[in-house]
Amino acid sequence: MKSVTEFKTIMTGNDAVAYGAKLARVKFISAYPITPQTTIVEKLASMIANDELDAKYVEVESEHSALAAVFASELTGVRSYTATSSHGLLYMHEMLHWVSGQRLPIVMSVVNRAIGPPWNIWADQSDTINQRDTGWMQVYSESNQEAMDTIIMGYKIAENSEVMLPLMSMEDAFILSHTSEPVTLRDQDLINDYLPDLDLKFRIDIGNPMGYGSYDTPDGTFMELKKDMVDSMNKAVRVIKDETEKFNQMFDTNYGGLVERYRMDDADYALIAMGTVASTARFVVDKLREKGLNIGLIRIRYFRPFPYDDILEDLKNIKAAGVIDRSVSFGYAGATYSEIVSALYGKINIPVSSFIVGIGGRDVRVEDIEKIADTVRNESSGVYWINVKKVI
């Protein structure tokens, strides 16, 4: 019998994520160390300096280079990691496609922050929603504990031989990244049982030279390679559910797979949210339940692959739903809203509204979610901006 050395402590989301990377035994980290970088890589750098983590840390001149360095190290078969945020992530955009296209199961943390102008460093999911089509899996956490555990589960899912796609793990800026919460540090031996070493079948081998992502033609296999990424993204749905369940059993947690449901069993109305807004929404659901309103909450954990089947199942007995987005697509509505509506189209015909909240880190208050619930209850559908001031 192994002795289990889990222990509970208090730490910020950024530190929790850094410990997640440490527990996942990452061997290579590269980062561009100034704004919008966060204390995640600072923490990892100090772990390496103090001999707590056996990994190579490479400082580079930009986020584009940071992901390029991680791309190269992962290709040698070494589990690699980086972290970024907002404009740094946008600067990585080209490399995001290279990593997923080369089928490298890299895990990267992203602190969700607004994109300028004007400059703003607060919580806003527009940065990662912008990367929706880059072939990365996307997970949005609600607590520091979840942010830490997602790094570990993330490697397990990404490295599955049926998946082999990179994974972005998100935490809302400041609300998680710089706020301290109780976090249980997992036992390293148990993590080692859960997450074996990376065995990259197509790693660079000087004894067997190969060209990586070199050149392909319209009649070659380019189209097939892209379709295979979609097929793998679809297969990831099952892998995510299985691996999350395994983790739950080993560590006594209760993460949902792609979504998490709260008081949905007998609900007439549903709120749908992603990230920390869900915490406030859960509080409001309890408050409205006390007043006799049958309302529930669906928290989306995985935005890619999108939980289409879960959403269809969850909304089949619902009268109306409200989708809360902390991002916006200019010219339309919230990103989660458009995914939900397309999931329902032709199958479930209920009013669904889009609510844009908390852009640029504006506080999302209990009264804001109450207002949203009120609109949902009136079974209207439309796009609403919540808590917006009159400027002119």
Next chain:
Amino acid sequence: MVLVPVSTVSTRNHPTDSWRIQRPTIQYDKCIRCMICWKYCPDNAIEIENGDESAPNERIAKMEYPVINYSFCKGCGICANECPEKCIDMEFEVIE
């Protein structure tokens, strides 16, 4: 398993000579074998061969000299631009 973009076919099997509009030619009787062209060629299209007779003098004739591999030279002209002796000529390719 997933489909991964790795190729086991060497790029040596994919000549790129048809990409070239201009052709560099080295005047060996002026070339001092400094190998700057070899260093600068972005396509590794300049190879090194052992000594050659058509050299400016006997001493240089014994030195290794640069030879352009026209199967891979793309005609960018960087070698001609960098050559300190200005002994690489660039001329338009002509289809005879």
